[in-house]
Amino acid sequence: MTLEIVSSVLVIAGAIFAVIGGIGIVRLPDFFCRIHGAGITDTLGAGLILTGLMFLSPHWIVAVKLLAILVLLWTTSPTATHALANAALEAGLKPNVDETEEAPSSL
Amino acid sequence: MTYTAGLVTILAAVWLLLSGYLDKPLLLGLGAASVAFVVFISLRMRIVDDEGLPIQLPAGLARYLPWLVVEIVKANVDVALRIVRPGLPIRPRVIRVRAGQRTDVGRVIYANSITLTPGTVTIDTEGDHITVHALTEEAAEGVLAGDMDRRVARVEGRG
Amino acid sequence: MILAAVVAAIIVTMGLALVRAGKGPTVFDRILALNMFGTKTVLLIAVIGFVTDRPDFLDLGLVYALINFIGVIAVLRFSKYGNFADPDRERTS
Structure with a gap:
């Protein structure tokens, strides 16, 4: 019973984050900002829903498979996102910002 | 040799987890064949x-990773509240920062960690400098502070 | 019941991604929406697997996550070079 409550809280929170990310991708003003909206659904939306499902697993192998999907999503999504952002940059799409600045070299 | 043994172990573990059968000779045989094939190709490449x-x-x-997950959750909540x-x-x-990692693997981990954190996306890498698009002032400050950079450098650590 | 609500939420998100895919304006907006649609499909498969009590669906989700990633990279390459060939390598045949 407790597990079901924990699971419900997690999947509902994940669903809320997923929908917010969806709102973000529609609402944010330019392409580079929209990437952040997609980032929300890919990280916390997917993470919370899959973690929530883990608590409902009838067998430990099911939980491990959910973990495998989660690890796969969390490793491939930033790579795909970066490839996309970099391709857009190289195609001449300029981020709509005030200024580009050099960082004081850290470390 | 160590790496080949490690690859065999990981591939075998993945096969066993995904198939879930430990007592079917046919499936175990197919698994062994697949592992051998993948190791062969990897060595050839x-x-x-x-x-x-x-x-x-x-x-x-x-x-x-635990620290990264906490950062991702905090950044998610911040960006989500801003969107609604x-x-x-x-x-x-757009900011440019230096990635202080020694190896390419370290820089990949750093760049991917930045992208994985909502509010910041790595849009370009050249040499040991990476260009980051930040959604907010605070997110940009966070990258400039270099906390994540130092932690990733510690991950590759003693090599 | 709760999982049904989650399925609905995921479908709403997919709809929002489709709105962006339809609006554009650049090809990259569309690919971004496509990528998001793909990850939502993986989640949808996983949740429906639990709703219908058939966790075997997770294997499909795993494969779909892989295909989605490779698909996005492939579409990006196509949009950049106009073909799927390796641009760095001369044709030897």
Whole structure:
């Protein structure tokens, strides 16, 4: 019973984050900002829903498979996102910002 | 040799987990054949080394990942609240920072960690400098502070 | 019941991604929406697997996650070079 409550809280929170990310991708003003909206659904939306499902697993192998999907999503999504952002940059799409600045070299 | 043994172990573990059968000779045989084939191809492509199979990393990652997950959750909540607020309070910025990691694997982990954190996306890498698009002032400050950079450098650590 | 609500939420998100895919304006907006649609499909498969009590669906989700990633990279390459060939390598045949 407790597990079901924990699971419900997690999947509902994940669903809320997923929908917010969806709102973000529609609402944010330019392409580079929209990437952040997609980032929300890919990280916390997917993470919370899959973690929530883990608590409902009838067998430990099911939980491990959910973990495998989660690890796969969390490793491939930033790579795909970066490839996309970099391709857009190289195609001449300029981020709509005030200024580009050099960082004081850290470390 | 160490790397080949590590690759065999990981591939075998993945096969056993995904199939879930430990007592069917046919499935185990197919698994062994698949593992042998993949190892053969990997050796032929010469990708079985400290970059293709970074077995030196997990110890450092075990300490880094929990911190990263906490950061991701905090950033998610911040960005999500900004998206649903009526005024859409964002201020996009592009910043360039130095990635202080020694190896390419380290820089990849750093760049991917930045992208994985909502509010910041790595849009370009050249040499040891990376260009980051930040959705808000605070997110940009966070990257400039270099906390994540130092932690990733610690992950690759003693190599 | 709760999982049904989650399925609905995921479908709403997919709809929002489709709105962006339809609006554009650049090809990269569309690919971004496509990528998001793909990850939502993986989640949808996983949740429906639990709703219908058939966790075998997770294997499909795993494969779909892989295909989605490779698909996005492939579409990106196509949009950049106009074909799927390796641009760095001369044709030897």
